[in-house]
Amino acid sequence: EFRDQVERRLAGDITEDQFKPLRLKNGLYLQLHAYMLRVAVPYGTLNSRQMRMLGDIADKYDRGYGHFTTRQNIQYNWIKLQDAPDILADLASVEMHAIQTSGNCIRNTTADHFAGAAADELVDPRPYAELLRQWSTFHPEFDYLPRKFKIAIIGSETDRAAMKLHDIGIQLVKNDAGEIGCRFYVGGGMGRTPMIAPVIGDFVPPLQMISYLEACLRVYNRYGRRDNKYKARIKILVHELGVEEYKRQVEEEYAHMATLGIDPPVAELDRIRAYFAGPELDANAPTEIDRTDPDFALWVDRQTVAHKNPGYAIVNISLKPVGGIPGDASSDQIDLVADLAERYSHDELRVTHAQNLVLPYVRKADLYAVWQALDGAKLADVNLDLISDIIACPGLDYCSLANARSIPVAQKIAERFAGNGKEDAIGELKLKISGCINACGHHHAGHIGILGVDRKGVENYQLLLGGSGAEDVSIGQITGPGFDQDGIVDAIEKVTDLYLDQRETGERFLDTYRRLGMKPFKEAIYG
Numbered sequence: 172e173f174r175d176q177v178e179r180r181l182a183g184d185i186t187e188d189q190f191k192p193l194r195l196k197n198g199l200y201l202q203l204h205a206y207m208l209r210v211a212v213p214y215g216t217l218n219s220r221q222m223r224m225l226g227d228i229a230d231k232y233d234r235g236y237g238h239f240t241t242r243q244n245i246q247y248n249w250i251k252l253q254d255a256p257d258i259l260a261d262l263a264s265v266e267m268h269a270i271q272t273s274g275n276c277i278r279n280t281t282a283d284h285f286a287g288a289a290a291d292e293l294v295d296p297r298p299y300a301e302l303l304r305q306w307s308t309f310h311p312e313f314d315y316l317p318r319k320f321k322i323a324i325i326g327s328e329t330d331r332a333a334m335k336l337h338d339i340g341i342q343l344v345k346n347d348a349g350e351i352g353c354r355f356y357v358g359g360g361m362g363r364t365p366m367i368a369p370v371i372g373d374f375v376p377p378l379q380m381i382s383y384l385e386a387c388l389r390v391y392n393r394y395g396r397r398d399n400k401y402k403a404r405i406k407i408l409v410h411e412l413g414v415e416e417y418k419r420q421v422e423e424e425y426a427h428m429a430t431l432g433i434d435p436p437v438a439e440l441d442r443i444r445a446y447f448a449g450p451e452l453d454a455n456a457p458t459e460i461d462r463t464d465p466d467f468a469l470w471v472d473r474q475t476v477a478h479k480n481p482g483y484a485i486v487n488i489s490l491k492p493v494g495g496i497p498g499d500a501s502s503d504q505i506d507l508v509a510d511l512a513e514r515y516s517h518d519e520l521r522v523t524h525a526q527n528l529v530l531p532y533v534r535k536a537d538l539y540a541v542w543q544a545l546d547g548a549k550l551a552d553v554n555l556d557l558i559s560d561i562i563a564c565p566g567l568d569y570c571s572l573a574n575a576r577s578i579p580v581a582q583k584i585a586e587r588f589a590g591n592g593k594e595d596a597i598g599e600l601k602l603k604i605s606g607c608i609n610a611c612g613h614h615h616a617g618h619i620g621i622l623g624v625d626r627k628g629v630e631n632y633q634l635l636l637g638g639s640g641a642e643d644v645s646i647g648q649i650t651g652p653g654f655d656q657d658g659i660v661d662a663i664e665k666v667t668d669l670y671l672d673q674r675e676t677g678e679r680f681l682d683t684y685r686r687l688g689m690k691p692f693k694e695a696i697y698g
Contacts (some may be wrong), residue, residue, distance in 0.1 A: 173197055176257035181253060184534065196276070197353040199255055204573050206250040206260060209272040214282035214300040214324075215243030215522040222520060226505035232258055237505065237688035239490060239498045240267055241562060241613055242321070243281050243522040244272060245461045248569050254316030258527045263307040268533045275316045277307035277388075279321045284523040287449050288485050288531040290477040292571035294343045294351055296326035299380065302570075306381050313388050317395030318403035320388075327499055335359050335658060338405045346374055353380050357417070358409030359569060361610035365646045369414045371421060373641055381434050387426035388419065424485040428674075447534075454533050456482025470542050473553040478532075486530040486541060487523075488518075489552040489560065492591045497563040498526030498580050507548045515541050529556070538572030557653055558600045558667070562613055565628070566606030566623065575630035576656075577622025580604055583660050598669050599617035600680045601639075616640035618681045619666065620687060622646040632659040636666065636692055637684050650693055662696050669695040 173193060180190040185316030189202070194201075198209040208223070212550055214433055217225075225245055230238045232254045233247040262507030272279060280303045287295040301628050303322060307313070313320070323332040324341040334340035340356035353372040365552070375383045387405075394412070396402045409417045458481045462468035476485040488508060500508075508528055512520040515537045521529035533541055545551040554560045555694055563582065564570065581604055588594045603617030607624075614620035620635035631653040638647030665681070669692060674683045684692065 177252060177256055177562050184399075192274075194255075194543075195273040196271065197255075197259065198272035199250070199252075199675070200273060201571070202248065202569050204569065205248065205419070206252055206255065207419040207636065208247045208250045208255060208269055208570065209240070210247075210259045210262060210267060211268050211272050212243050212245060212267075213282060213304045214286070214297050215284050215524075216286075216297065217520050217522070218518050219509040219520070221265045221267055222509035222512065224267065225263060226502040226509065228261060229502040229505065236499050236501045237391060238496075238565065239522050239528070239562075240492065241524050241526060241611065243284070243524055244279055245522070247581060248565070251623075258325065271640050272321075275318055275320075276314055277310065277316075277320045277322065278421070280304055280307070281332050281337075281524060283311065283325045283327065283528050284521040285331060285476065285485055285531065286326060286521075287326060287447060287486075288325050288478055288483075290479045291329055291330075292327045292602060294329045295447055295449075296341075296343055296379060296389075298440065299343065299353075299377065299445045300324050300369040300535050301443050302381070302440065302445070303384070306384070306590075313392060316388075316392055317397045318400065318405075319474070320405070328642060330430055330642040330644070333613065333644075335362055335644045336365075336616055336640055337368065339369055339384070341380070343377075344374065346421075351377055353377060353383070355383060355387065357421075358360075358406040360404055360406045360617045362404070363401055363608050364407065365610070365615040366406075366410065367644050367646065368406070369409070370413070370437075371418050374415060378437065378440065379429070382428040383421075383425055385433065389424050389428075390399065390420045391597055392515050408523075409490050417555050431595060437554075447481075450530065452480045452483060452517075453534065454480070456480070457536050458482050460535050460538060463506055464539075466546075467539055467542050470551055470553050473557075474551075474555050475533075475538065483534055484533050484535055484538060486533045486538070487548050487555050488528040488530065488545060490527050490550075491553055491554055491560050491585070493559060493585045494553050494582055495585075497581050501527075504548050504550055507544065507550070511541055511544055525560065527560075537599055554597045555592050556601060558588050558597055558619075558663075559594060560601075561585065562601075562603040562605070562617070564606050564611035566604075566612075570606060570611075572609060573623065574607050574608075574625040575610060575624060575632065577604045577606040577621075580656055580659060582624075584663060587660050588666065591664070593664075593667065593671070596671060598679060600667070602637075602663075606617060611641060614638075615646050616644075617647055618679075622649075624653065630656070632656065632664075633660060634662050634696070636689065637681065639681060643681075648689060650689065651696075665695045666692055 605612035636649030
């Protein structure tokens with residue numbers, strides 16, 4: 172069907188407006204310079220065969236690279252329309268697709284990128300995310316919602332998926348009896364009106380998760396605004412109805428849904444869960460790491476995270492080299508990561524919402540070999556959660572919705588702090604940039620956020636402070652008048668210099684900001 176419509180569009184038999192609904196449902200956007208294809212990576216999990224296909228597509232159909240996004244997907248920015256059906260066919264050969272990566276439907280469900288491996292995990296959220304994927308794909312009732320819809324799910328107290336800033340966030344929790352349940356947060360989001368999702372359902376049994384989701388979506392689908400796209404997200408409905416009234420209507424709908432028998436049987440959830448049982452790890456794997464090489468030791472300290480098996484580590488691969496484009500990877504780099512996943516990580520890798528990659532199952536004894544391979548491919552930067560580990564949208568370099576460029580600003584910030592030697596001293600600082608109010612770069616959730624706006628035809632950058640997408644979630648606040656590209660970099664340096672001068676022992680930038688408040692930072696910026 173899609174190939175037929177592409178041929179008709181190329182022949183001029185249908186207009187762009189007639190073609191648009193189908194292409195969007197297949198992840199194909201018309202950007203500033205070319206078509207862009209967004210490929211779904213459900214809950215951020217890939218195997219090496221799928222990863223190699225992503226590299227092949229970059230080589231064959233694009234300009235030799237792909238861009239990993241905050242929804243754990245990958246985008247190709249230079250697609251020719253006539254090639255799009257062939258790309259979808261290539262993706263299908265490795266059980267991948269671009270379905271519902273755009274349009275007013277339920278988008279790719281995201282999850283904790285350390286799922287199944289993290290030492291602090293209560294339960295692996297991916298079986299539930301897969302259940303959500305199967306439920307939401309081609310769901311006829313929710314195929315044309317008032318607006319796009321995003322769901323995230325986590326299984327630990329640590330929120331690595333910005334779960335409370337989604338339309339629906341689900342946290343797997345345990346009650347006093349030791350039973351697992353789903354805590355539902357509904358009505359979060361960023362964009363023009365950022366909001367933190369309130370708790371709607373405190374403890375929903377896992378096997379009733381689908382009924383509860385249906386109830387939440389039905390109330391939204393019934394009352395969500397379709398006359399004004401700026402007021403169409405579920406966060407607006409929850410706000411205008413009020414949390415208690417929205418919750419009452421959901422509970423009323425949920426009581427009805429429970430009679431319909433749409434929830435999966437235990438056997439189905441067990442069948443799905445079996446696919447995520449995890450690899451058979453070596454219980455006797457050595458736990459010691461040879462730190463003789465200081466560069467390797469620094470990489471281990473900065474880029475690896477504790478694994479639930481003490482002989483293994485979770486490896487974070489930075490896609491944020493100084494002077495590079497955040498989230499971009501060349502086809503050669505994609506192929507190398509696929510090789511490393513196959514050889515050292517039980518054929519599995521992850522995409523993070525911070526636009527990096529993860530090898531979740533690496534033996535500590537193999538870390539040096541992995542580091543050497545990454546270093547040879549310029550993928551061994553040691554900046555996880557530092558100021559140069561920037562989340563950035565494509566901005567005005569690519570996006571037709573953007574008001575300002577994001578990429579050059581990210582590059583200038585990384586270069587400034589690489590040059591002044593302050594990055595390590597500053598420590599954890601999450602910086603996020605969006606080129607427009609749609610907030611694809613999550614600027615509201617940055618410890619430091621940057622929003623690009625149009626000021627009478629001139630690119631202008633507003634500075635926000637105090638945001639967080641983690642379990643200590645908060646919305647960043649605008650400091651005051653905006654800046655040009657060089658001015659915003661200067662302002663960030665003034666802000667971080669104040670932090671270095673005023674911080675107390677053990678304080679992150681965010682902690683110091685919360686203790687001091689906005690006033691001293693504004694004084695440092697504006698004098």
